Amino acid sequence: MQLLKVHGSENDFFILDEESLEQTITDQELRELARKLCDRKNGLHGGADGVLYVTRGHEGTNGRMRVINADGSEASMCGNGIRTVARYLSEKTGRDDFKIQTMYADLEVKRTEPFAAGVPAFAAEISPVSFAAPDLGMHIGKEQLLNDYIPELSTTIKFSAVAVPNPHLIAFVDHETISGDKLGEIGRYLNDGQNPLFPDGVNVSFIEILGPNKLFVRTFERGVGYTNACGTGMSASSLIYFLVHGEQTGLEQTIQVINPGGMVKTIIHQKPDQSYWISLIGNATETATVELPITEALAGDFTHVVWTDTGEQTAYKQFVTALKEGK
Numbered sequence: 001m002q003l004l005k006v007h008g009s010e011n012d013f014f015i016l017d018e019e020s021l022e023q024t025i026t027d028q029e030l031r032e033l034a035r036k037l038c039d040r041k042n043g044l045h046g047g048a049d050g051v052l053y054v055t056r057g058h059e060g061t062n063g064r065m066r067v068i069n070a071d072g073s074e075a076s077m078c079g080n081g082i083r084t085v086a087r088y089l090s091e092k093t094g095r096d097d098f099k100i101q102t103m104y105a106d107l108e109v110k111r112t113e114p115f116a117a118g119v120p121a122f123a124a125e126i127s128p129v130s131f132a133a134p135d136l137g138m139h140i141g142k143e144q145l146l147n148d149y150i151p152e153l154s155t156t157i158k159f160s161a162v163a164v165p166n167p168h169l170i171a172f173v174d175h176e177t178i179s180g181d182k183l184g185e186i187g188r189y190l191n192d193g194q195n196p197l198f199p200d201g202v203n204v205s206f207i208e209i210l211g212p213n214k215l216f217v218r219t220f221e222r223g224v225g226y227t228n229a230c231g232t233g234m235s236a237s238s239l240i241y242f243l244v245h246g247e248q249t250g251l252e253q254t255i256q257v258i259n260p261g262g263m264v265k266t267i268i269h270q271k272p273d274q275s276y277w278i279s280l281i282g283n284a285t286e287t288a289t290v291e292l293p294i295t296e297a298l299a300g301d302f303t304h305v306v307w308t309d310t311g312e313q314t315a316y317k318q319f320v321t322a323l324k325e326g327k
């Protein structure tokens with residue numbers, strides 16, 4: 001079996017193309033493989049946030065992406081992941097602009113200007129968007145939530161909820177709060193599988209506004225925990241920023257979203273039917289190619305792994321250093 005280790009803003013994944021498997025695997029094996037590979041302690045080379053399983057897509061697409069979180073659960077979308085799958089499929093098929101089949105929609109992706117020398121970038125469509133409680137798996141006694149309190153969570157922090165289409169709960173906070181563990185406390189509670197508010201879990205993001213069209217976003221991901229970045233989380237946060245702070249931004253404007261692992265750009269669009277969609281633009285970095293026997297991987301045995309670094313991470317680190325220095 002071959003894998004590709006990739007990341008978008010250091011939200012890292014193993015891409016597994018079904019064509020690299022000698023035999024088909026069951027859904028149960030795929031979930032088990034994700035749990036074994038991604039474990040941050042005992043997994044493959046420090047683990048990962050998830051597995052992106054690439055298969056043939058239906059007509060009109062260049063392939064299909066399934067998102068398996070580190071805990072083996074399946075998500076409907078992954079914004080950082082889809083850019084890396086876009087790059088993988090682009091290099092596999094020689095096309096730079098195409099659609100990828102995901103759980104609920106065929107999404108447009110395209111190669112864009114690199115973020116820096118050696119830092120390839122792709123743009124991905126993030127949609128469909130919904131604010132409806134049933135689409136969010138939200139049970140808070142309200143049909144929608146926009147900048148309002150959930151008293152069970154906090155009496156001082158206001159939340160907004162949006163599905164893009166995976167569910168996100170978002171709050172504007174100050175610098176001290178975003179740097180503390182309130183996000184972890186809320187994220188862990190809402191993803192314990194037992195709470196009555198989001199029984200299926202939810203991705204939780206805190207936003208600090210750094211200036212007009214400039215945000216810092218930190219996310220606690222469903223099925224993962226704290227991540228360096230969450231692409232759908234940053235897209236959802238940008239949309240909520242537009243809806244709550246319309247005095248600072250507008251449709252078709254580029255929003256810069258800084259995250260613990262780097263930076264992405266987002267643009268909010270509105271269709272004639274009034275529905276929203278978001279462009280998410282960011283790096284698609286390939287850090288290593290990996291070869292290993294699937295039977296051993298399923299048993300959590302990584303002794304016969306052939307791991308080959310691509311060397312791309314050096315350019316990515318230089319890009320992040322320049323970003324921090326404001327260059």
Ligand SMILES: N[C@@H](CCC[C@H](N)C(=O)O)C(=O)O
Nearest residue numbers: 075078079080166230231232
């Ligand atoms: N990291 C992803 C989101 C992955 C799925 C998420 N954990 C969920 O369960 O919804 C991103 O970049 O969007």
